[in-house]
Amino acid sequence: MKGDQKEGAAAKGAKNAGAAEGIKNAGAAGEGRARGGLRRLLELAHEAVFGKSCVCAACGEDVFDDALFCERCLRELPVNGGYVCSKCGRAIGADYPVCLECKAHMPLYDAARSAFRYEGRVVGLIRRFKTGGRYLAEAFAERMAPLLSAHFPDADLIVCVPMTEKARRKRGYNQADLLADALSRRSGLPYAPAALVKTRDTAAQKQLSAAERAKNLAGSFRVHERSLCRGRHIVIVDDVLTTGATADAVAKALRGAGAERVYALTAASVPYRERVRTPEEALSAGGEGTAPPAPLKKA
Numbered sequence: 001m002k003g004d005q006k007e008g009a010a011a012k013g014a015k016n017a018g019a020a021e022g023i024k025n026a027g028a029a030g031e032g033r034a035r036g037g038l039r040r041l042l043e044l045a046h047e048a049v050f051g052k053s054c055v056c057a058a059c060g061e062d063v064f065d066d067a068l069f070c071e072r073c074l075r076e077l078p079v080n081g082g083y084v085c086s087k088c089g090r091a092i093g094a095d096y097p098v099c100l101e102c103k104a105h106m107p108l109y110d111a112a113r114s115a116f117r118y119e120g121r122v123v124g125l126i127r128r129f130k131t132g133g134r135y136l137a138e139a140f141a142e143r144m145a146p147l148l149s150a151h152f153p154d155a156d157l158i159v160c161v162p163m164t165e166k167a168r169r170k171r172g173y174n175q176a177d178l179l180a181d182a183l184s185r186r187s188g189l190p191y192a193p194a195a196l197v198k199t200r201d202t203a204a205q206k207q208l209s210a211a212e213r214a215k216n217l218a219g220s221f222r223v224h225e226r227s228l229c230r231g232r233h234i235v236i237v238d239d240v241l242t243t244g245a246t247a248d249a250v251a252k253a254l255r256g257a258g259a260e261r262v263y264a265l266t267a268a269s270v271p272y273r274e275r276v277r278t279p280e281e282a283l284s285a286g287g288e289g290t291a292p293p294a295p296l297k298k299a
């Protein structure tokens with residue numbers, strides 16, 4: 001994105017956000033909010049004890065400057081930088097415009113992009129991110145932020161894929177919320193943490209086909225703050241895009257609330273194959289990672 005476009009989008013967001021209750025990080029004024037202030041205080045306390053970004057988020061090696069991944073990890077981690085489906089953003093084997101799944105069922109979001117392919121060490125990193133490794137949000141967001149400006153330069157609001165309150169309490173946090181917050185701070189785009197709610201727990205998705213996932217998720221997301229969404233160009237943030245069914249269900253809810261454009265941005269996405277591999281299959285195909293392999297729970 002060109003600097004002026006970015007500033008324009010951020011300024012627009014900040015201006016609109018001034019009056020809205022449910023917006024975070026809407027420029028300097030938003031930073032003063034008590035909740036954001038407390039979080040920043042905790043971050044500063046964490047930095048005081050553990051030092052600022054002094055080890056690689058993936059391997060724990062010392063890093064210098066403000067790098068979040070070491071150079072070796074950046075070389076080895078599967079960056080989603082080759083051919084990708086122009087719609088869902090998943091890696092595809094050749095230079096086709098869209099993958100066969102998007103061709104068969106065009107998603108309701110305008111476009112999705114992801115920083116990494118969900119394979120190799122990234123599988124273990126995502127697993128760690130969902131089981132206490134909150135610090136990974138910054139490292140992932142650092143890799144996601146350039147995609148936001150490059151592919152969605154007109155975006156003016158960030159939301160996250162919500163969890164039910166029960167699921168969030170069980171995990172202690174929503175990893176998508178951490179990513180969205182980190183991205184908002186990096187990009188200057190306002191973040192509406194409570195724009196959406198998940199109305200019911202849905203069955204685990206990992207064994208389901210794309211069509212079954214869509215059916216499983218139907219009607220499970222509701223826009224809580226409709227006035228925030230009307231006419232907006234909204235980026236949905238999540239950790240992993242598997243088939244895109246979750247992003248699609250959230251996009252449907254946002255469009256129903258009047259969103260003009262809907263994008264999805266994730267830390268990782270499962271490469272497109274003839275048949276989408278389940279997270280377990282991805283693990284057994286070289287996802288030894290640095291965390292113990294275990295079934296991935298998709299809330």
Ligand SMILES: [Zn+2]
Binds near residue numbers: 056060071074
């Ligand atoms: Zn490293």
Ligand SMILES: [Zn+2]
Binds near residue numbers: 087
């Ligand atoms: Zn696709």
